[in-house]
Each structure stands twice: as structure tokens, then as C-alpha cells.
Amino acid sequence: MKLRSFWARFDSLATRMTLFLALGATLAAITSLTLAERYRQNQMRLYRAERITQSARGLVGLLTVAPQRTRAELAGNRVQGAHLLENSRAPVRESDPAVSAALSRAFAPDVRAGAFSTDPQVCLARPVTTFARRAAGYLGADTECWIVTLTFARPVGGESELVLALDLAALPRPATLGLSPGFILIVAAASLVLSFLVAQVTLGFMRRLTKAAQAFANDIEAPPVAETGPRDVRTTFAAFNHMQQRIRDAVRDRTQILAAITHDLQTPLTRLRLRLELVPEEGLRNRLVADIAAMQRLVTEGLVLARSGEASDDWALVDVESLLASVVEDAADAGQPSITLGRVEPLEIRVKPEALQRCLQNLVDNALRYGGSARLDCTTTADEVQIAVSDNGPGIPEHLLGDVFKPFVRAEGSRSRQTGGTGIGLTIARAQAETFGGRVQLANRPDGGLVATIAVPRR
Numbered sequence: 001m002k003l004r005s006f007w008a009r010f011d012s013l014a015t016r017m018t019l020f021l022a023l024g025a026t027l028a029a030i031t032s033l034t035l036a037e038r039y040r041q042n043q044m045r046l047y048r049a050e051r052i053t054q055s056a057r058g059l060v061g062l063l064t065v066a067p068q069r070t071r072a073e074l075a076g077n078r079v080q081g082a083h084l085l086e087n088s089r090a091p092v093r094e095s096d097p098a099v100s101a102a103l104s105r106a107f108a109p110d111v112r113a114g115a116f117s118t119d120p121q122v123c124l125a126r127p128v129t130t131f132a133r134r135a136a137g138y139l140g141a142d143t144e145c146w147i148v149t150l151t152f153a154r155p156v157g158g159e160s161e162l163v164l165a166l167d168l169a170a171l172p173r174p175a176t177l178g179l180s181p182g183f184i185l186i187v188a189a190a191s192l193v194l195s196f197l198v199a200q201v202t203l204g205f206m207r208r209l210t211k212a213a214q215a216f217a218n219d220i221e222a223p224p225v226a227e228t229g230p231r232d233v234r235t236t237f238a239a240f241n242h243m244q245q246r247i248r249d250a251v252r253d254r255t256q257i258l259a260a261i262t263h264d265l266q267t268p269l270t271r272l273r274l275r276l277e278l279v280p281e282e283g284l285r286n287r288l289v290a291d292i293a294a295m296q297r298l299v300t301e302g303l304v305l306a307r308s309g310e311a312s313d314d315w316a317l318v319d320v321e322s323l324l325a326s327v328v329e330d331a332a333d334a335g336q337p338s339i340t341l342g343r344v345e346p347l348e349i350r351v352k353p354e355a356l357q358r359c360l361q362n363l364v365d366n367a368l369r370y371g372g373s374a375r376l377d378c379t380t381t382a383d384e385v386q387i388a389v390s391d392n393g394p395g396i397p398e399h400l401l402g403d404v405f406k407p408f409v410r411a412e413g414s415r416s417r418q419t420g421g422t423g424i425g426l427t428i429a430r431a432q433a434e435t436f437g438g439r440v441q442l443a444n445r446p447d448g449g450l451v452a453t454i455a456v457p458r459r
Helices: 002-008 013-065 067-075 097-106 120-124 130-136 181-218 231-276 282-307 320-333 353-371 425-434
Strands: 082-084 111-118 143-156 159-169 316-319 339-344 348-351 374-380 384-390 439-444 450-457
Touching: 013 067, 013 097, 013 143, 013 159, 013 181, 067 082, 097 111, 097 143, 120 143, 120 159, 181 231, 231 282, 316 320, 316 353, 320 339, 320 353, 320 374, 320 384, 348 353, 353 374, 353 384, 353 425, 353 450, 425 439, 425 450
Parallel strands: 339 374
Antiparallel strands: 082 159, 111 143, 143 159, 316 348, 374 384, 384 450, 439 450
16 A cells, blocks of 8 residues: 555656666666676686786795795795795685685696685784885785695605795775765766656657647647657657548538538428428417427537537637626627626636637526526636536436536426427537537536536636
């Protein structure tokens, strides 16, 4: 549960990409430096083994050529960095297999060689002049003392066993960068910045596609996305543009088919209505004429519904106060004084004017038809402008508030077919609002009645 809560903080794809890339780059840098450090230390061990082996071979060579003089020089501490030990009982500090292996390779098979490091005091306990150590180049440096034991199958210089003490300047061992907190912090920060830039460049194409999809959702005539960028991105944009065009063509074909059907139905319906005038019984004639009128209205509004998702008018700034005032005035001129203007904040919104007008008019017509009155208000929030149309009718059952936006779905109670309408007014209103990025919401008022709200994003 804690892991899921922690992961929820990184809900953005850009954040997750940045996190994964930075973590991977940091681990890769630390791992590569750690491996490089191990390789460097191994090379230093091999170099140390070679130094010890060369010193031992040189001394054995001198003992072979001039055994008496070499022993005298070793006994008199006149050989810098080496002297003889009477035994090999010095304390063992480190036994390096690399040194033993190098010694075994350097000498003949009949020579058994061994080596270990011991306390530097074993090598430094002999009298050595300061000048000699300065001349050797490691005055004041850390010293390593190695004991080399050579056992000969055939005596060399009269010796069957030789125990040498070799003092060498210790090789420097700098701290490993791979585990340094400061270095890790620098690598992590650099990786984070680089990963953030990579994520931004990579997701920039996705943002373009998202923006184009949102624009197409609000306007079917939205322009295609520019097919620029890497080949894979261009292919994706081309597929999206092709899909856009296919959907656009399908919607236009559907609208044209419905328009053709509507036009073809008008003629037989008109002939049928004329022939109904010949029906002698007035009551029957009136009922049949009403049915024909309902059929014509249903066909016409079906075409309007098919076209409701399209809005051919251009975007423009609309003064909300003037728009609502004109709706009230038009209703008063048409003999509908039951429409009133409530609280309206003076502002302008960027919409498609005809689509907003049609959406608002459908909501006002619904309020008058089912509630007997309508009140228009306009308020604002930080993100959107809300235009509310309220009535004093019976409202809509809560479980039907979402369903009434579906075509030909009608609520219960007084909102029946007897009050008129075809059941697609709210569907058209919502579709028109979506063409400019708005949405329509319904809610029952606490004191009775229904309020329909057009929410328009602030741009």
C-alpha cells in the first residue's frame, strides 16, 4: 500500500521517465567506476608482484655470479631495499597469490618460492642511512615489507634456502570514486538534468499529439497535426491525420445521407398531409395531421442531431451579459415574459457563437416547456465560466440525470411526450457545447426545479 501511494506521486510519464533514466544512468556510472577501480587495483597488485619478482631474481642472479661478495653486501646492509633474514618467522600481514604465482613463473621448476608481507619494522629495523633512503626516492613514504622464501633443489651460492626481506615504497591507493558520496551526488544530479531534457524532448511529440486530439474532439474541422520530427514520430502523426480524415469523411457521409433521407421524406409527408384534408371527420383529421407534424419534426430534428457535433462558425469573443440579455429580450418579444435575468458577471468568453446560442436556446426551451419559467445567471470560477438556466418545474429523478443526455431518452413525470419535444434537445445542447470545449451539467435545485449549467473553459 505504501509503495502504491509512493508510486502515485509520480503519475506523470515525464516524471517516471526522468526518474528511471536518472536512476539507470547513476547506477551505470557507479558500476562502471567500481569495475574500473577493481581493474586498477588488480593491475597495481600485478605491478607489485612484478617488482618483488624482479628484486628476488636480481639478488639470486648476483648470488649465482658472486656469492661471497653478494652475501657480504647483504649482511652489511649495503644493498638498498633488501637484506637477509635468518628465518622467516616474521608476522604475516598479507599473503598475495599474485606474488607467489609471479615468483613461481620466474624461477626454475626445482625452486619452491613463497612470499608474504609483514610489519614494515622488520625491514626498517636494520641500520639504513637517511641519505640512502633519500637516494632511493621514498624518504618519508609508506613502506611495504615483503618476506620472500626461496628453497633450491640445487644450492645457489652455497645456500639451499634463502630468506630475503624486501622493503618497497607502498603504491598509492586513492579513494574509490564510485562509492564517494560527493561523486554519487554529482553523477545523480547530472543524470537527473540529462534525463529530464531527454524526457521533455521525447514527450514533446506526445504532447503535440494530445493537443491535436483534443482540438479534433472539440472541432471536427480542426487542422491536421504537422508531420515533423523523427521518422517514427512522422509515421504516427501521419496515421493520426489519416484517422482524422476518415472520421471526418464518415461524419459528412452520415450527415449527407440523413439530409437526403429528410429531403426525400418531406415530399410524401406533404402529400399525405394534403390528402388528410379530405378526411370528413374533423377529430380524426386533426389527430392524423398532428401525427404527420410530429413525424416531420422528428425527421428534421434527427438531421439537426446528426449535425450537432459540427460547428462551422469561427471562434470569437462573446459578451456573456449581452448574449443573455438578448435571449431575454427575444423571449419577451415572442410573448414569453417568464424568462428573467439574474446575476450576471460582465465578461467575455472565447467560443463558437452560433453553437453557444443554439445550446443556450435549447436549455431555455426545455426550462419553459417543463418548468414554466427560466432564470439566467452567469458566475465564474478560477478555471471556467458557468452559465446557468434554472426553472421551477418538478426536476428530474437523480438516477436519470445522466441518461437524459442520450438521444430520445425522456424523464418521468411531467416530462412526457405530451409536453412536446422529441427527446433530443439536451443531446443537441451537449453536442453543441462540446464543439467549443464546454460541457452541460444538470442538477436538481434544493428548493425545487432543475438547473442546467453550461461550463465554458476560460481561455
